[in-house]
Amino acid sequence: MYLRWKFFYYRDCFEGTPPDEIYKGLAKAIKCEELEPLSMTNIKMEAYTFSILDLMAKAKLSMMDNDNEFYEVIELMDAIIPYNSNGFYYKLIYELFKWKCKCRVSIKEIIEYKRKNKKVHEGMVHSEGLHIDAALSFYLNEIGMVKQARKLLLSVRDNGFTTGIVNQYLNSTNTLNYEGDNGK
Template sequence: MDITITGAVIVKDEERCIKRCIDSLLPIFDEIIIVDTGSVDNTLNILNHYTCDKLKIFHTLWENDFSKPRNLAIKKARCDYIFFIDADEYINSSRCEVISAFNEINRNTKKNDMALCPNIQDHNSNISRSVRRGFVNNEGFYYFGYVHEELRKSNSAILDFNVSVNIIHDGYFPEIIESKDKENRNYQLNLKNISAEPRYLRWRFFYYRDSFEFFPVEEIYHTLSNLIKINENFPLQYSNLKSDKYIFSILDLIARAKLKLRDDYDEFQRVIGVMNEIIPFNSNGFYYSMVYEIFNWKDSARRKIEEILNFKHSERQCNIDMLHSEGLHIDAALSFYLYEIGMKAKAKELLLSVKSCGFHTDLIDSYLRQMSYDEHE
């Protein structure tokens, strides 16, 4: 006999996207559970236009707890398996692909402990493959956490099972975050998570990730560095790291903070080195290293521009100019630096002035050709 699957969605004021979500679920799931937590926009009107018997709507009060409506959905589900999808997501896979993924779990002797992890693509085309969305409906699974809620299981560990089911998620565009006040909401709920489980690194990671721009980067760096060390008095290194699945994610935040500080290159390289020991040749560490070099170069270029300007106004400079350029070669060098740090319009204006005054070299022509090419592009 074929397995049956419940699709579960938690909603509140999702008129922008709820139809898209439900339309993607209807051809796939045998039952669709909707838990509304107090919508006051057009969400419920949209849902009530569906006449399909498989769609069932339940209501609960919003109590600043994302786990509560998810656990209610689990309680109401009647199928063999449950699959959660957010209202600002939609499934980009066929019923056949979803059924095939669940059948793989169903044939496994450890199916009662397994969670299906689909591919979730965000608005920046980043793909997450570690979020647990599907599991057997055996009353052993439940959610915990006020925000960034985590799937847990009574009496045993969960085994992740990655599958090629594709989900598209667009709920974190800046304008959507602002309209729903997600930053302030998440800040308060992250604090509640930390209060409930102060030693759990997952909650610390989301606390600083969600509000990264609002914390002093020194606090992020020092607090998180100490949190993941076995011994705070010893340096940050692989052998001094706690054993936790969120260590790499926290190191990523530490690298971001150090990139913003740019106060100690050796310490930055130490962080990247530890990241590479955990995941060799990881693209995150490579990215931060490359961006660090760009920022360092631009800082150096700005210092050089200041040095050129000081030289131009110095009374100590030699009066014998290169090729009788009357100082135009210094202006040319200044324009090169201005171009390289992105001040292209100012650089071109200065370089054309230098050329019109009679100082003309192959290097000037090369830069002017590149400037014209940039404008054309």
């Protein structure tokens, strides 16, 4: 009965409650021994156990703060219901969010690199750094800045840097523009 009440309480206030509070409150409720880590041998197996783990996974997905804790919850969900679609979904979204965060970090690194390294680099892929501009364009594309990425990449190409990767990205943005124009 206790886990049922906890589940409905946190489910109903999920949008208005900080995700760390939800995660900690549910972890405390579901553990047999509060100070021990989450594991199959340290959770209360009741009717609402899976549902509570599901909310914990959603809270961790919102926070994106601890890979180990997130994957522990997913593993427990899979142990209770093997190949469950919720755990699979959360894992896919978590990995996508991690990729988007990594892309943003890389964009900052590229901009900082370009700011500090303005000299000509003989013997590199492109001596004036157009390959770095192309890489910036690829990352902009990955975080959804498709128009800006395309504009930069067209400039890179028009200034003489054309590779298979450049053409592949330009073709993919052509496809996106084409689909967008036709409402697909």
